[in-house]
Amino acid sequence: MDKLRKHIEDVVPISDGEFDFVKPFFTYKRVKKHQYLTQEGDTVTFEYLILSGVFRMFYLDSEGKEYIVQFAGENWWMADYQAYFKEKKATLHIVCMEDAEVLCLNLHGRETLSAELHKMEHFFRAKLTNGYVALQRRIISLLASTPQQRYEEFGQLYPHLMQKIPKKYIAEYLGVSRETLSRLYSNRVTQ
Amino acid sequence: MDKLRKHIEDVVPISDGEFDFVKPFFTYKRVKKHQYLTQEGDTVTFEYLILSGVFRMFYLDSEGKEYIVQFAGENWWMADYQAYFKEKKATLHIVCMEDAEVLCLNLHGRETLSAELHKMEHFFRAKLTNGYVALQRRIISLLASTPQQRYEEFGQLYPHLMQKIPKKYIAEYLGVSRETLSRLYSNRVTQ
DNA sequence: TCAAAAGTGTGATCCGCGTCACACTTTTTC
DNA sequence: GAAAAAGTGTGACGCGGATCACACTTTTGA
Secondary structure, three states, X not given: OHHHHHXXXXXXXXXXXXXXXXXXXXEEEEXXXXXXXXXXXXXXXXEEEEEEEEEEEEEEOOOOOEEEEEEEOOOOEEOOHHHHHHOOEOOEEEEEEEEEEEEEEEHHHHHHHHHHOXXXXXHHHHHHHHHHHHHHHHHHHHHHOOHHHHHHHHHHHOHHHHHHOOHHHHHHHHOOOXXXXXXXXXXXXXX | OHHHHHHHHOOOOOOHHHHHHHHHHOEEXXXXXXXXXXXXXXXXXXXXXXXXXXXXXXXXXXXXXXXXXXEEOOOOEEOOHHHHHHOOEOOEEEEEEEEEEEEEEEHHHHHHHHHHOHHHHHHHHHHHHHHHXXXXXXXXXXXXXXXXXXXXXXXXXXXHHHHHOOHHHHHHHHOOOHHHHHHHHHHHOOO
16 A cells, blocks of 8 residues: 555645545455456446556457557556446456556545545546546557557657567557567668 | 536536636637647647637648647637646647637646636546547547548547538548548448 | 467568549638 | 639559468466
8 A cells, every 4th residue: 555655645745644544445456467357348347556567458359359558567547447437338358467466446436535635636637637648649659650650659658568568469559460560670770 | 708617517516706716717719710729839828628619639740741639629628738738849730720719728727726626626637537538449449440430430429520620631530541531431332 | 397378570462541643623712 | 703722532553561371489387
């Protein structure tokens, strides 16, 4: 729970009393590699704050192809937010790629925290603001950049993920085939 | 200003007194077709709530090609948020496509409103939540759908924009060339 | 520890879509 | 209301990247 407090205080300082109020809304959970947090069709009860480990969230099309919406490591929040906020069934999958620990928060908890503690509403707004800007940047990148450029942008933005995540998933994130991505950087030095 | 109050109260009810506090943070502005609200390199002082009219926001690459990040009509908020929040220079352009009226809010105003009035922080969080989910859906669409499907999805999501916006801009939004988009729906009936 | 699973590189082929080009229509603008 | 600007359809052509196929390497897990 120390990590949670630190995570919140990166945005707003809170008192011991306030943190005592916040704590019980979160539940701790260990997750093993390959384990699913969410599958298409599930009821999405929780969003997750990742304390350690790595996850991928992806959309699965009718042919069984994966399209990665997001990777998430330490201090990232993740959920099928469409389903979570609107209380619909999940359309995305979330899978653990590296043994992990997470904190779970349900929608009622999020809304109660926001309503009761102005600071927490501020915290969530700040997180959303960053997330919104990041998604917008990704859209621009998908529209305007070549696969080559997108790969480089990804490397600059997430150098640590670049190392520990298999290239095939990075390809799925960038919207290129595995093979094309492979050719991109094998040609890079020579040209 | 009536519209503003109604817009806010779609999310949270507020008292007359509260609205009197909110009002002065907004300034009214008329905008004519072809007029820019923001250009690449500008300092982004304001975000805009659109009362009437239509805008497009786009990224312009080094070859002069446009990539549309967002359209916005009545009751939409719009700004180069990356620049606005981080107080950097704009990388996007915002152009009026149909004579418009907007309300302008600067970052200081947004933050003051959020800090002083919990309800307003809640309002902004609610807006961001919706925006976040919408952007995520668009990313999935860009990754997983064919141009054909994306065109249909766009039509379902924004039927009114579909009518009043020239197809060439819709193509730029979908990430296809104008010509390809044109061929998509000329072939649609026959196959 | 060793078999199975997952990840990766690379050749061959194919096709969707971008690009260029041009004619035609519609809308703007003064 | 005429000239200019903007939007649109469609043909020809070529390329970037998807797909399929296979060999090889690395990681995983009973």
